[in-house]
Amino acid sequence: GAGVSQSPSNKVTEKGKDVELRCDPISGHTALYWYRQSLGQGLEFLIYFQGNSAPDKSGLPSDRFSAERTGGSVSTLTIQRTQQEDSAVYLCASRRDSANEKLFFGSGTQLSVL
Amino acid sequence: DAKTTQPTSMDCAEGRAANLPCNHSTISGNEYVYWYRQIHSQGPQYIIHGLKNNETNEMASLIITEDRKSSTLILPHATLRDTAVYYCIVRIRFVIMNSGNTPLVFGKGTRLSVIA
Numbered sequence: 001g002a003g004v005s006q007s008p009s010n011k012v013t014e015k016g017k018d019v020e021l022r023c024d025p026i027s028g029h030t031a032l033y034w035y036r037q038s039l040g041q042g043l044e045f046l047i048y049f050q051g052n053s054a055p056d057k058s059g060l061p062s063d064r065f066s067a068e069r070t071g072g073s074v075s076t077l078t079i080q081r082t083q084q085e086d087s088a089v090y091l092c093a094s095r096r097d098s099a100n101e102k103l104f105f106g107s108g109t110q111l112s113v114l
Numbered sequence: 115d116a117k118t119t120q121p122t123s124m125d126c127a128e129g130r131a132a133n134l135p136c137n138h139s140t141i142s143g144n145e146y147v148y149w150y151r152q153i154h155s156q157g158p159q160y161i162i163h164g165l166k167n168n169e170t171n172e173m174a175s176l177i178i179t180e181d182r183k184s185s186t187l188i189l190p191h192a193t194l195r196d197t198a199v200y201y202c203i204v205r206i207r208f209v210i211m212n213s214g215n216t217p218l219v220f221g222k223g224t225r226l227s228v229i230a
Contacts, residue, residue, distance in 0.1 A: 043220035105157025
């Protein structure tokens, strides 16, 4: 595709429910990142995938958060037993390869936990 | 990654140059300066990056001081569409082997308002 695509663009859920957020990176991009941004705050790194290497999960805030990347392309971020503090915009970014400096971001998924 | 310091907000008249400063006094020799911006309700957008030489592209110019402890992003003719939060980030260059595991760390940035 032309850019990084995220779905859904908005998600409203009830506290305690599980949610899945999807990211389609730019075709051929080997690196994929998840960030989240709470209202009025900067971006918080969550997890990073690079090719077939083990992901860097150091930014995940709790074990309720997990992510996978299938076939080196599409990624899914799963939040189990959502809490109100999980409400934020979840942003995905991809980068072409190790020889390229630019990150390309999607427009994000606005998650609201009621 | 080296810490950066940016003003919280700035105003700029439409058509004038917008000069956004960034202090990174603890930058190390192999760390680059990156600039991204985030327009309301969108994901961040890459603008420019540099090491020590001044850089220019179709979006902006980056001026890095000789001691590399500070830099300035210049939007030569600001338009209303340049209103955004601008992030200055310092980190080791991605292309260095095994550096990709360190993600870009975004601070609070500078909120630039371009005024008609």
